[in-house]
Amino acid sequence: MTDLQLAQSFSMMALNAQRSLEMTTAKKMALRCIAAAVILEVYLDKGFTQSKNQLALKKDVLEQSHTMLYQEIILKSLARRNAKKSWDLKDWLKRASKLSGSKLKSLERAVSDSLKELGLLEEIPHLLGCDLYFHSAGVSIKGYRSDIQEYSRISEGIRAEILEDGPVTDETICMLWLLRESGCMHDLFSRNELDIVSARMYKLYQGSPLAKALYPIRIHRGIELATKQFLRMKKEVVRTQVGSGLNFLFPILERSQAVFIDMEAMFSNPAARLHDVKQRLESKGHTVTVLKEGQIPTIKIDNIVYEAIPHAIYGRVPIHGVRLIPKPLF
Amino acid sequence: MSRQRSMEAILASEFVTIGELVRLTDSRYSTLKFYTEEGMLPFTQAEENLTRRYKREETIARIHFIKELRASGLSIPQIKEALNKGQ
Numbered sequence: 001m002t003d004l005q006l007a008q009s010f011s012m013m014a015l016n017a018q019r020s021l022e023m024t025t026a027k028k029m030a031l032r033c034i035a036a037a038v039i040l041e042v043y044l045d046k047g048f049t050q051s052k053n054q055l056a057l058k059k060d061v062l063e064q065s066h067t068m069l070y071q072e073i074i075l076k077s078l079a080r081r082n083a084k085k086s087w088d089l090k091d092w093l094k095r096a097s098k099l100s101g102s103k104l105k106s107l108e109r110a111v112s113d114s115l116k117e118l119g120l121l122e123e124i125p126h127l128l129g130c131d132l133y134f135h136s137a138g139v140s141i142k143g144y145r146s147d148i149q150e151y152s153r154i155s156e157g158i159r160a161e162i163l164e165d166g167p168v169t170d171e172t173i174c175m176l177w178l179l180r181e182s183g184c185m186h187d188l189f190s191r192n193e194l195d196i197v198s199a200r201m202y203k204l205y206q207g208s209p210l211a212k213a214l215y216p217i218r219i220h221r222g223i224e225l226a227t228k229q230f231l232r233m234k235k236e237v238v239r240t241q242v243g244s245g246l247n248f249l250f251p252i253l254e255r256s257q258a259v260f261i262d263m264e265a266m267f268s269n270p271a272a273r274l275h276d277v278k279q280r281l282e283s284k285g286h287t288v289t290v291l292k293e294g295q296i297p298t299i300k301i302d303n304i305v306y307e308a309i310p311h312a313i314y315g316r317v318p319i320h321g322v323r324l325i326p327k328p329l330f
Numbered sequence: 331m332s333r334q335r336s337m338e339a340i341l342a343s344e345f346v347t348i349g350e351l352v353r354l355t356d357s358r359y360s361t362l363k364f365y366t367e368e369g370m371l372p373f374t375q376a377e378e379n380l381t382r383r384y385k386r387e388e389t390i391a392r393i394h395f396i397k398e399l400r401a402s403g404l405s406i407p408q409i410k411e412a413l414n415k416g417q
Contacts, residue, residue, distance in 0.1 A: 002337075003336050003337050003338075044333065149356055152356065152358070153352065153353050153356060156352045156353075156357070156358050156359045157349050157350075157352050157353050157359075159359045159360075160347075160348045160349035160351075160352045160359035160362070160363075161347075161349040163359065163363075164347075164348055164349065164359075164363075164381070164382070165380070165381065166347065166380060166381030166382075167332055167381065168332075169332050169333060169334040170332060170333055170334070171333065171334040172334070
């Protein structure tokens, strides 16, 4: 078991299942928040001197041997660009989150390398590569996969701390803010739990100086968050007995959320369907765990739970298969 | 400010929180909460609304035991019975 730094823990959550080769909107949002997580990490480790509200980076922070490359990238970029190096926490976070695309790419490389070295992150063919159109066209898409055990350790640890009565650590206070700003809250908490989380965050805001300073700060960009929320919302719009999501009607909108896997045979039975799906996914390097069998099986692919819903697409000939729709948390 | 305890500190302490148990045993929070509510994991609590604290070694052993019994196909009432017999 490894003790990860805040930015590394958050990266495990934020980079999981993101495409590694392209800069998607969701990944850009995640990277902006990872940059902010680096500032928070240094702040928690007392890397700033504080006078009134102003924070100045301690000179020795960048000279220490244990400084990580991803910390250097953010801190040096901010220090180099501006003669004035003393801002309040809000300014530090905003400036970090507004770094250029090339800096964000360097950050991604550095933070993913640090996790890969620990064996906690790997690049595998993205789930989208299993889709009929991409698979048959031979298009290769890569994605990140966080170590399943460590991912669950981090996410369940946060859930336990915030949903349970009692004190909340600074790391969890920061994580909640990062999850909120990156639009990842729904990945961790069900709708009912979100009400509890919201009430707890309000209590923290009233009682913890860190939460009081942090929670009013907004670093997300409206258009990016709106895009991400829209893609999530359309999943919820159509809910039928056999599944949910506008993805059924317009899978092209966000194909990675509605991957179609074709079957060997038409009208195949549930067992044969599940076998074909498992075979395709495993041949692309995914870890598949069947949680529930039956007409609509529930399967865990890497770190995300999906429903495999029988479906057909119609071209010159109908092709039978299944659509993988992420299973919403209730 | 209260910082998260390192794994070294957790492994050296007598009592742990449910969040730390999650990290130590790779279990889901909801599972441990359920076991606690069913009385399968004893805990101490100084006052109402304060953090539940579990004896680290004893509770970890108990969780592993429950997992073994689950894997061998026992239901929750049967596991509770087995735990009560063992006490």
